[in-house]
Amino acid sequence: MLINCKTARCILLLTLAFAWAQPVAAQQFSLYGTGTLWDSFENPSQKAFELDISRQFASNFLFLNSGANANFSGPGKAAVKNSILYENGLSYTPLDVDSRQFNRFNVSTNNYLLMFRLLKTVKYQRELGFSWQTRAETQGILHNQALIIFKTRTDSSLNGVMQYLDRKGKDQLSTTDIEAQSYHQIGFTYKEQYNKRFSYGVKLSYLSGIAQNSLKVSSAELIPGTNTFNVDGDLKSSYNYHDIDRGYITPGFKNPGMSLSLSGNFKLKNGVYVLTNLKxxxxxxxxxNSYRNNESIDINPLGDSNDQLDYIQNSLVKQHYTTLINGKAEALVNKEIGFFKPSLLISKSLFNHSGDIVLINSYNYKALNLSVSGAYNLNEYYQFGAQVMLKSPNVEFFIGSDNILQSYTSTVLLTQNEESRKENFNEGIAGAAAYIGFALKFGRIVSHPQNENYIPGINHRMPGTGILHKLFGNRD
Structure with a gap:
């Protein structure tokens, strides 16, 4: 994996940089159970149409429905921020190499480029949908020792290898486990109202991989008398950095995949609403043409970065492999109490440590919907969010953040002038999140049979308005 880097720290930060480079997008907790077009694609049993008031078709008309959720927890928050902002930022960051805490990070993106949905039948309220979205998923765990190894020698600090040798705790380099991948998801959804209290939905998707990087260290030992580590683990990359072009971005069949979402919701007699997803x-x-190395290699983090990356590149062999996407099990419970609707959402990733427990409070006044949320993630961080939505039967617009306080703090830290940033050198970035969306319904209003004022063949169109009539006139 060859790339031009000025310092060896890029080896460790490579996957982090891949994650931060993605467009902004997130889980959007406050949108669960809102009946928006986004909600109907993320939770396929959710309806997007209301009989007698909604029009038959809904779309975002290529308006990007997007958001971002990036979180970092652990003692290395300031170190990662400084590595992004400064050439030798890690060298000035105090890190406890004997700490029992681990650094965990999670970055997820979910961008709907196109959404189209229609109400197919009034009976059973069957809805069909098509969507095209791009997603990115990054998660990882690493110890402070994996960060200080890439510290460089300065007048005020020893290099990271010496600090590693002086540690009192055990070797924690083997805890390093980082993965990032991005892909297109082209999905088809079907939803049916089975009876008055239960509906179900299915989303079947074709996946087209864009890029993947992962690093899993099983052991790392310092070779005596040198600054070189013998690292054993599994390194994967779906591409060579020399060969990146537009062909990697467009969807195709080079890196194919499939995914399935199953969803059901229940309305209990006491008014409690329950939504479940296997997503x-x-x-x-x-x-x-992907690359992989699952054998041991020797790395000198204080050596020339280009030489090190050339060596890593030469150790890779072409090999196909398979990765899982971030599947989840979810449950939402809420109840409308007048204009107020409290909700409890539990969302657990099936193939990694991440998971969220979320409380959402929504307030409705006519077309205005305001929501506030509080979430605890199993990676040991909290989020506080807010959302503003304008939603009528046929138009919807929303903007919000799942992590509004940290988003503001991170924006301030990253946009300050250089002098101000140096004053806040040991303040870390814990996370950021934002999302925005729009959708519009069009076509005729779909009604219950007893309320229907549309009769096929009679008021389908006005006489004399057909294309053939306009071209050839009346038929004899």
């Missing part, structure tokens, strides 16, 4: 269970098969 995005799937895989991507990366092509035979």
């Amino acid at each position: 995005d269970i799937g895989f991507i098969r990366w092509s035979k």
Whole structure:
């Protein structure tokens, strides 16, 4: 994996940089159970149409429905921020190499480029949908020792290898486990109202992989008398950095995959609403032109970065492999109490440590919907969010953040002038999140049979308005 880097720290930060480079997008907790077009694609049993008031078709008309959720927890928050902002930022960051805490990070993106949905039948309220979205999923765990190894020698600090040798705790380099992948998801949804209290939905998707990087260290030992580590683990990359072009971005069949979402919701007699999801269970098969190394290699983090990366590149062999996407199991419970609707959402990733427990409070006044949320993630961080939505039967617009306080703090830290940033050198970035969306319904209003004022063949169109009539006139 060859890339031009000025310092060896890029080896460790490579996957982090891949994650931060993605467009902004997130889980959007406050949109669960809102009946928006986004909600109907993320939770396929959710209806997007209301009989007698909604028009038959709904779309975002290529308006990007997007958001971002990036979180970092652990003692290395300031170190990662400084590595992004400064050439030798890590060298000035105090890190406890004997700490029992681990650094965990999670970055997820979900961008709907196109959404189209229609109400197919009034009976059973069957809805069909098509969507095209791009997603990115990054998660990882690493110890402070994995960060200080890439510290460089300065007048005020020893290099990270010496600090590693002086540690009192055990070797924690083997805890390093980082993965990032991005892909297109082209989905088809079907929803049916089985009876008055229960509806179900299915989303079947074709996946087209864009890029994948992962690093899993099983052991790392310092070779005596040197600054070189013998690292044993599994390194994967779906591409060579020399060969990146537009062909990697467009969807195709080079890196194919499939995913399935199953969803059901229940309305209990006491008014309690329950939504359950088994969401995005799937895989991507990366092509035979991908790269992998699952053998031990020697790395000198204080050596020339280009030489090190050349060495790593030469150790890789072309090989196809398969990765899972971030499937989840979810449950939402809420109840409307007048204009107020409290909700409890539990969302657990099936293939990694991440998971969220969320409390959502929504307030409705006519077309205005305001929501506030509080979430605890199993990676040991909290989020506080807010959302503003304008929603009528046929138009919807929303903007919000799942992590509004940290988003503001991170924006301030990253946009300050250089002098101000140096004053806040040991303040870390814990996370950021934002999202925005729009959708519009069009076509005729779909009604219950007893309220229907549309009769096919009679008021389908006005006489004399057909295309053939306009071209050839009346028939004899």
